Amino acid sequence: MDSHVAHPPLYWIALFGSAWHVVRQQGSLAHAFTDLDQAFAFVRTDSDGVEVSVELMVDNFYMVKQIGPSR
Numbered sequence: 001m002d003s004h005v006a007h008p009p010l011y012w013i014a015l016f017g018s019a020w021h022v023v024r025q026q027g028s029l030a031h032a033f034t035d036l037d038q039a040f041a042f043v044r045t046d047s048d049g050v051e052v053s054v055e056l057m058v059d060n061f062y063m064v065k066q067i068g069p070s071r
Helices: 037-046
Strands: 010-016 017-022 029-033 052-059 061-067
Touching: 010 029, 010 037, 017 037, 017 061, 029 037
Parallel strands: 010 052
Antiparallel strands: 010 017, 017 029, 052 061
């Protein structure tokens, strides 16, 4: 039995100053947005509709969210 579990691609979204920065799994800054909804819309577009994990970091708040076609 294969115990390997495939994990969806990962994005990080963090608030720096007044901009929401989106970072791809490879560690490269993708874009900065003035609105959190725009940041999530970018992730949905950039991932081509594949389910992905998003880590959201704001001050001391941390959340992981799965987004994709069915979510």
